[in-house]
Amino acid sequence: MQYSLKQVEKTYKVWGRYPFLYKLACLVTFIGQENKLRKLAIDALExxxxxxxxxxxxxxxLNHELxxxxxxxxxxxxxxxxxIEMLTAAKQRAVKHKWNNIIFMQGDAAELSLDEKVDGVISTLGVSAIPQHKEALKRAVDVLKNEKRISILDAQLPTGFWKIFNPVIAHVYKNWASWDYTKKIQEDLFEVVxxxxxxxxxxxxxxIATGTKT
Ligand SMILES: C[S@@+](CC[C@H](N)C(=O)[O-])C[C@H]1O[C@@H](n2cnc3c(N)ncnc32)[C@H](O)[C@@H]1O
Structure with missing residues (x-):
């Protein structure tokens, strides 16, 4: 299953225009545990x-308050x-909270390059939506300082009893979130860090997969 950037653009244009609906979708995705799990992923960066x-x-x-x-x-x-629409919503959130230390950048994560090295990389529900996610992971680790961490929070299909719902879950998130549940994100992260x-x-x-750059 390979999505294109065009699909990403189309899908997230809608969510970005209605951020309150996106927030509701997150509450469902995290089964009410959103704040706790976002915090765990961020805490892992130390x-x-x-x-x-x-x-x-x-x-x-949605990670910016933490x-x-x-x-x-x-x-x-x-x-x-x-x-652009998701970034616009993020900018509006920053203005509302008077967060003046956020730099917003638009681009394809598979072509990420920064002028500086960072002390941590977080990606929540992001890697599964990025079409060329392996290249994006490589680039993200490239911009990380040595001994610092990358924390990837993402979703996967239920196993056990709940897997009876997998066809519905896969259909909804594939079409509404460009979610590619076939990616082996944990193994792919291991390849780069x-x-x-x-x-x-x-x-x-x-x-939550946490890698330390050595
Ligand atoms: C499910 S949302 C997750 C957003 C946010 N991290 C969160 O936790 O709510 C997936 C995000 O990945 C972004 N995305 C998908 N492909 C991308 C790419 N190639 N480069 C950068 N961002 C991308 C989408 O625009 C969307 O904002």
């Missing part, structure tokens, strides 16, 4: 005040996304 963090495929900026707390006003968030730890939540439907 960010310090003053750090610079890259939020890869940042969407409407990232602001983690890096402080003297730190910096680089918010990167392909969708040897040291990876995986934790699973919500009956295995959400995982």
């Amino acid at each position: 960010l310090q005040q003053g750090d610079t963090v890259l939020d890869l495929a940042c969407g409407t900026g 990232l602001e707390k983690a890096v402080g006003t003297n730190g910096k968030i680089i918010a990167f996304d392909y969708s 040897g040291d990876v730890k995986i934790k699973k939540y919500n009956g295995g439907t959400i995982f």
Whole structure:
């Protein structure tokens, strides 16, 4: 299953225009555990005040409140996304909260390049939507400082009893979120950053994979 950037653009144009609906979709995806799981993924980076963090495929900026707390006003968030509409929603959130230390960048994560190295990379529900995700992971690790971490939170289809719902879940998220559930994100992260730890939540439907650059 390979999505194109055109599909990403089309899908997220809609979600970006209705960020409150996107937020509702997140509540469903995380089965009510959204804040807890976002925080766990961010805590895994062990960010310090003053750090610079890259939020890869940042969407409407739902990680930014937690990232602001983690890096402080003297730190910096680089918010990167392909969708202009998702970035616009993230910018509006930043204005509303008076977060002045976020740099917004539009582009394809598979072509990511930054003028600086960062102290952490977070991507939540992003990698599964990025068409050339392996290249994006490689680029993300390239911009990371040595000994620093990348934390990938993403979703996978349920196993066990709940797998009877897989055809419906796959259909909905494939068409409405450009979600490619066939990607082997954990293995692909391991390819680019040897040291990876995986934790699973919500009956295995959400995982957090944390890699340290050596
Ligand atoms: C499900 S949303 C996740 C957004 C956000 N990280 C969150 O946790 O709510 C997937 C995001 O990936 C972005 N995306 C997909 N392909 C991309 C690419 N090639 N480069 C950058 N962003 C991309 C989409 O625009 C969308 O904002």
